[in-house]
Amino acid sequence: MATIRQFQVTFDCADPERVAHFWCEVLGYVLPPPPAGFATWEEFRGSLPPADRGAWSACTDPTGAGPRLFFQRVPEGKAVKNRLHLDVRVGTGLVGEERVAVLEAECARLVALGGARVRLLLADDDNESCLVMRDVEGNEFCLD
Template sequence: MSLEIAREVQFTFDCADPARLSAFWAEALGYQMQPPPPPFESWEQALDAWNVPPERRNDASASVDPKGAGPRLFFQRVPEGKVAKNRVHLDVRAAPGLTGAERMAALESEAGRLVALGATRLHREDPAPPLAAGHIVMADPEGNEFCLD
């Protein structure tokens, strides 16, 4: 039996600072911070109306694809820090269709942009044809690994 509909997915990040991480990923991916629900014009208005105390206002945040094509990224505050390598990671497709030196130059450029936003460059894997096209391993501001591919 096959499922005839594709399911929507959301990627959820456990983190210490949801607003900061959500803003980082919005910039990294060309996403935007999720707007507040109607009739609110800002999240502050919504949180005020819902009587959310100041110390709980950064418990969660989300980034969304402005075109509605990509998955929603949800960030939730958790008390514990990251302690091990991710079992699942994102590959940010920064050089689709490019090969060789042109590909690696595009990845290096994007790595520089993301470092300026708070990412950390971990290491570069140079192309090893025919199986590997080369990529750069990065970490977001809270240490979650991802690849520039």
């Protein structure tokens, strides 16, 4: 029998804290507690050399069911389409106009947080409607 492993999803980005806060809002995730010995993340970051401050951030599912998301600062900017993306399940079980209305409402909420709408893909013979978006640094994801 195969071993089940936990995993995290890692994002390369320019501003890990900003991207982490966006995804916390998208998914209902939370920032983990600061490392032992520190009362706040600000206190922890203040203990680091200046070049390491803000180099990474993370967010977790408060229920423990979903994967940890990790955000790491990289020097290069995003240049091409993601090879992997997240599908955020907001319209599960819905079809037609009802599904599109839920996708559009969530899109509007995320645009207000700094996300960007790319395009609505309407249902066809094989797939239900989904809405393609970008996060605050341009990483593609879908509202599904």
